[in-house]
Each structure stands twice: as structure tokens, then as C-alpha cells.
Amino acid sequence: MGELSVTLCGVELSNPVIPASGTFGYGYEFAEYYDINCLGTFSFKGTTREPRFGNPQPRIAECGAGLLNAVGLQNPGVEAVIAEELPKLAKVFCKPVMANVSGFSLEDYAYTCARLDGQPQVGWLEVNISCPNVHGGGMSFGTDPAAAASVVRAVKAVTKKPVIVKLTPNVTDVVSVARACEDAGADGISLINTLLGMRIDLKRKRPLLANGTGGLSGPAVFPVAVRMVYQVYEAVSVPIVGVGGVRSAEDVIEMMLAGATAVEVGAANLVDPYACRDIIAALPAVMERYGIENLRDMIGGAHG
Amino acid sequence: MKKVIFEITENSPLAAGVYRLRLAGDTSGVTAPGQFVNIALPGLYLRRPISVCDAEPGLLTLVYKVVGHGTEAMAAMGRGERLDVLTGLGNGFDTALAGDSPLLLGGGIGAAPLYWLARTLRAAGKRVCAVLGFNTEGDIFYEDEFRALGCDVTVATADGSYGAHGFVTNALPDDYSFTYACGPEPMLRAVCDRAAGDGQLSFEARMGCGFGACMGCTRETVNGPKRVCRDGPVFRKGEILWAS
Numbered sequence: 001m002g003e004l005s006v007t008l009c010g011v012e013l014s015n016p017v018i019p020a021s022g023t024f025g026y027g028y029e030f031a032e033y034y035d036i037n038c039l040g041t042f043s044f045k046g047t048t049r050e051p052r053f054g055n056p057q058p059r060i061a062e063c064g065a066g067l068l069n070a071v072g073l074q075n076p077g078v079e080a081v082i083a084e085e086l087p088k089l090a091k092v093f094c095k096p097v098m099a100n101v102s103g104f105s106l107e108d109y110a111y112t113c114a115r116l117d118g119q120p121q122v123g124w125l126e127v128n129i130s131c132p133n134v135h136g137g138g139m140s141f142g143t144d145p146a147a148a149a150s151v152v153r154a155v156k157a158v159t160k161k162p163v164i165v166k167l168t169p170n171v172t173d174v175v176s177v178a179r180a181c182e183d184a185g186a187d188g189i190s191l192i193n194t195l196l197g198m199r200i201d202l203k204r205k206r207p208l209l210a211n212g213t214g215g216l217s218g219p220a221v222f223p224v225a226v227r228m229v230y231q232v233y234e235a236v237s238v239p240i241v242g243v244g245g246v247r248s249a250e251d252v253i254e255m256m257l258a259g260a261t262a263v264e265v266g267a268a269n270l271v272d273p274y275a276c277r278d279i280i281a282a283l284p285a286v287m288e289r290y291g292i293e294n295l296r297d298m299i300g301g302a303h304g
Numbered sequence: 305m306k307k308v309i310f311e312i313t314e315n316s317p318l319a320a321g322v323y324r325l326r327l328a329g330d331t332s333g334v335t336a337p338g339q340f341v342n343i344a345l346p347g348l349y350l351r352r353p354i355s356v357c358d359a360e361p362g363l364l365t366l367v368y369k370v371v372g373h374g375t376e377a378m379a380a381m382g383r384g385e386r387l388d389v390l391t392g393l394g395n396g397f398d399t400a401l402a403g404d405s406p407l408l409l410g411g412g413i414g415a416a417p418l419y420w421l422a423r424t425l426r427a428a429g430k431r432v433c434a435v436l437g438f439n440t441e442g443d444i445f446y447e448d449e450f451r452a453l454g455c456d457v458t459v460a461t462a463d464g465s466y467g468a469h470g471f472v473t474n475a476l477p478d479d480y481s482f483t484y485a486c487g488p489e490p491m492l493r494a495v496c497d498r499a500a501g502d503g504q505l506s507f508e509a510r511m512g513c514g515f516g517a518c519m520g521c522t523r524e525t526v527n528g529p530k531r532v533c534r535d536g537p538v539f540r541k542g543e544i545l546w547a548s
């Protein structure tokens with residue numbers, strides 16, 4: 001049987017498959033369905049300094065090959081995550097978890113990351129910079145290389161854990177944002193977050209989501225994610241976590257060939273709670289079909 | 305929650321645009337009336353949540369109304385076809401709260417999940433009163449089925465074409481021990497205002513996953529944010545907050 005393990009920022013993963021933030025809660029509920037220790041790791045729900053209710057209903061809209069979500073970062077806040085969610089997770093998951101963090105100011109990011117830095121269960125901080133900067137006119141941190149770099153510096157100053165910066169695809173030049181994050185000290189880059197979209201309800205003749213816009217994810221975004229991972233791989237030397245539209249073992253390998261060291265699976269968990277388990281189980285046979293002995297050898301394999 | 309492949313044994317019209325779907329397969333994941341299932345349909349990305357209308361070992365009954373692409377695709381399916389279904393989702397009604405003479409209020413397709421509840425309560429020897437509200441005579445389904453369980457049944461139609469004229473809240477009986485309701489949100493709100501005493505109400509929400517993972521279906525309650533799919537769809541009267 002082929003070798004599935006990879007190393008992400010110095011931490012070994014038994015395989016590269018990682019449920020993506022926002023599609024796996026804080027993990028323990030999935031442990032009712034299967035032993036989640038089969039996962040490489042998982043990225044928990046985007047956590048903020050204060051509790052957040054999120055956006056009004058409806059928050060979900062479907063489209064041809066995916067969905068729009070406007071959940072709005074609903075989470076119980078970092079203190080409740082530490083006091084309640086992580087202890088529940090510890091009972092069912094013995095590996096380091098990826099802590100996904102969101103914020104609306106540099107102080108928010110630094111505070112939340114510092115709190116999570118003290119948690120032995122946390123293996124990596126995945127910093128979502130798609131959020132609007134309340135001090136920057138509401139523009140997303142992730143759409144400006146300088147603002148993105150300032151988040152990385154603020155976070156790196158408060159943690160010794162590897163910092164993976166999660167980039168938004170809603171930019172004209174994702175490579176310049178990735179480079180700025182690497183230069184500011186990021187230990188890894190994950191991409192992509194959701195693409196901004198909208199659906200309109202024919203009956204009401206108004207946007208379907210109460211928030212108006214929502215983030216597109218699912219199979220529809222897979223080629224966009226592969227393209228962006230490919231471009232960023234050419235530009236940075238830190239490891240890349242590929243995210244967006246992955247739903248099969250073949251997709252995992254394709255994302256790795258584009259340049260990903262590990263691969264996150266998001267929306268697929270929502271339509272099938274067993275998606276990640278089944279993708280991991282399918283990897284050995286797919287590797288054999290394509291003559292792959294060691295999955296690590298595939299990372300960036302599509303580049304000349 | 306269990307993921308099960310079911311085989312369709314029946315998919316037949318009951319009323320205008322309303323169908324009964326019977327599915328053979330493993331029903332062990334379904335544990336309480338008021339739970340729902342989430343059905344994968346070919347060509348559609350998200351599953352479609354449908355309440356369990358009745359369950360017995362090996363056989364699931366669902367009643368659904370055609371309102372869009374997904375339910376249209378369901379109506380076109382025939383005997384012998386297979387469906388990928390997540391079963392046993394949500395908390396369901398708590399029959400221990402019923403008292404001696406529970407009142408069941410169903411609005412439109414919301415009558416469906418009350419059927420298994422009524423059957424369970426009747427089996428426990430309760431005096432069950434069911435008030436089923438529909439828009440018009442052609443929409444009515446399961447009146448006889450509820451009656452066959454030994455329920456005291458009143459049907460109300462909004463246009464007065466059959467039974468009592470008006471909404472379920474215009475046809476409330478005088479005396480009942482507890483209220484169980486399922487229907488559109490304006491009806492649930494009226495029930496909360498008009499029905500006496502305690503009760504449980506079953507809600508709908510647009511869902512991403514249906515099993516608690518995405519926070520797509522959250523509503524605010526007295527006890528903080530709750531997921532309709534996992535902490536509900538059934539909520540206690542005193543927990544509910546209404547969006548104004």
C-alpha cells in the first residue's frame with residue numbers, strides 16, 4: 001500500500017485530508033458518525049474573540065454545483081471554545097487540531113490567537129483574513145497585501161505555533177497577497193476561501209440570502225482553487241493547503257499536483273457526513289491506479 | 305443519524321401536488337416522531353429535508369408537496385428506484401409531555417409529521433384531538449388516516465370550502481393538556497399566541513447539512529442560538545423567540 005503521510009509545517013499528518021473550517025463544527029459531533037482520528041487533522045469553525053450569532057435567515061442558497069453560505073461566522077467566542085468545545089473534542093480526537101481564527105481588527109486576531117496558542121490541542125493556527133477590517137473602511141484584510149501582512153505580523157508576535165494564512169479568492173492578484181504573507185512570516189498558506197456570489201428569488205424578486213451576498217463553495221469552485229494553488233506554488237516556498245470543491249481522492253491528488261501539501265474538504269462534508277472518511281479510504285486504490293507510491297511526491301508535481 | 309439507501313415502494317398522489325413516498329430499508333436510525341430525513345436527489349447539490357410521516361421497522365413513510373426542482377424530481381421517481389437518505393435527524397417531539405388529552409395542530413404539509421406522533425400517543429392510550437388546517441378542499445390529506453387512529457379530527461380550510469372556515473387557531477377545542485404543532489411560521493406564531501398552556505412546535509429552516517455541521521439553520525432562542533436541524537426542529541413554547 002502507498003504512503004499517505006505528509007508533513008505540514010513540521011507536524012506530520014497521517015494523510016493530507018482535512019475537513020475545512022465551517023463545515024465540521026468543533027469536530028466532536030462527527031465522532032458520532034465515524035472515528036475522526038482517521039483524518040489528517042481538521043480545521044475547526046472560524047473562532048472570534050467575542051461570541052457571534054451570525055447573519056439573519058436564510059443563510060444558505062443552492063446553486064448548480066455548490067452552495068452559497070452567509071452564516072456570518074457564528075461561533076461561541078474563543079473563551080467558550082477553550083472552556084467547552086476543546087474539552088469535548090479531546091475525548092474523541094487525539095491529534096493536533098487546526099484552529100481557524102477570524103477577526104475584525106489586528107487586536108482581535110492577536111487576542112484570539114494568543115488564547116489559542118496556550119492550548120496544547122492546537123497544532124496550527126489557520127488565520128482567515130477574508131473578514132472585513134472595521135478600522136479599514138470594512139475592506140477585507142485579505143484583499144490588500146499590506147493589510148494581510150499586518151495580520152500575519154500581529155499573529156506571529158503572539159504565537160510559536162505554525163501560522164497558516166487563509167486567503168480569499170476575491171482579489172485580482174492572489175499571488176501578491178500570498179507573497180506579502182510569506183514575507184511577513186507566515187508558515188503556510190491555505191486557499192481558497194469562498195467566492196462572493198448571489199442568488200435572487202424569483203417569487204420575491206429579492207436576493208435569496210438575507211445578507212444579500214454569500215460565499216460560493218463546492219465543486220463549482222474546484223478549478224478556481226486548483227488554478228490559484230498552482231499560481232501561489234510558483235511564488236512562495238512555504239507549504240500550501242489547497243481548499244475548494246474537493247470531493248474525491250482524485251481531486252485530492254489533483255490539488256497536490258497543483259502544489260498543495262495538504263487538502264481541505266469543505267462543502268462535501270455537508271452533503272455527505274462521511275465524505276472525508278470515504279475520500280481517505282479511496283486514496284490507496286486511486287494512488288495505485290496512477291502509479292503513485294508516496295503521496296508526498298505529488299506535491300507540486302504538475303509544475304515543469 | 306444513519307445514511308441509508310432506500311428503495312421506493314410507493315410514490316402516489318394524495319392531494320393537489322402532495323405525494324406519499326414509501327421507502328423500504330433500514331429505519332433503525334429513526335427514533336422519534338417529528339424527526340426528519342435528508343434526501344439526496346440526482347443533479348441537485350444539497351439534500352432536501354422531509355419530515356418522517358410514519359416509521360415502522362423497515363418502512364418509512366414521507367408526505368411531500370411539490371414546490372420546486374427537488375420535490376418535482378421526487379414526484380417523477382417510481383417504484384424500485386433508490387434514494388440516498390440521511391435518517392433520524394433532529395430531536396423530534398417529546399411524547400412524555402403529552403398529558404391525557406394532547407392537541408395536535410397541523411398546517412398544510414405540516415400535518416404529515418403529526419401522523420406518527422398521533423399513532424404513538426394513541427398507542428399510549430391518550431385522547432388525541434387533531435386540528436388540520438389547509439388552504440382549500442383539494443389540499444386535504446390524511447383526514448381519514450388520523451380518524452382511523454381514533455383521533456378526534458377537525459379539518460379547517462382557509463377558504464371555507466371544507467370543514468371549519470378559517471385557520472387551525474379558529475378551531476381550537478375547549479380543553480387539552482398539551483399542544484403539538486407543525487406548519488408554516490405564521491401559523492406557529494398564532495398557535496403560540498392562541499393555544500392555552502404549554503406546547504412543542506416544529507420549525508423549518510433553509511438547511512445546508514441537516515445534521516448540525518454548518519450553522520446554516522440557526523435561530524435565536526431564549527436559551528441562545530440553536531440549530532433547527534440538530535437542537536430542533538421541535539422547540540418548547542417557552543424557548544421560542546420570533547423575528548419581528
Ligand SMILES: Cc1cc2nc3c(=O)[nH]c(=O)nc-3n(C[C@H](O)[C@H](O)[C@H](O)COP(=O)(O)OP(=O)(O)OC[C@H]3O[C@@H](n4cnc5c(N)ncnc54)[C@H](O)[C@@H]3O)c2cc1C
Binds near residue numbers: 340
Ligand atoms: C425539518 C424540515 C422538515 C420538512 N418536512 C417537510 C415535509 O414533511 N414535507 C414537505 O413537503 N416539505 C417539508 N419541508 C420543506 C422541504 O424541505 C422543502 O419544501 C423542499 O426542500 C423544497 O425543495 P425544492 O427543491 O422542491 O424547492 P426549491 O425552492 O427549488 O429549493 C431550493 C432550495 O431551498 C430549500 N428550501 C425550499 N423551500 C424550503 C422550505 N420550506 N424549508 C426549508 N428549505 C427549503 C431547498 O431545500 C433547496 O436547498 C421540510 C423542511 C424542513 C427544514
Ligand SMILES: Cc1cc2nc3c(=O)[nH]c(=O)nc-3n(C[C@H](O)[C@H](O)[C@H](O)COP(=O)(O)O)c2cc1C
Binds near residue numbers: 023128266518
Ligand atoms: C457553511 C460554511 C461555513 C464556512 N465557515 C468558514 C469559517 O468559519 N472560516 C473559514 O476560514 N472558512 C469558512 N468556510 C470556507 C471553507 O472552509 C472553504 O474554504 C470553502 O468552502 C471552499 O471549500 P469547499 O468548496 O470544499 O467548501 C465556510 C464554508 C462553508 C460552506
Ligand code: FES
Binds near residue numbers: 512516517518
Ligand atoms: S443545516 Fe447545517 S447546521 Fe443545521
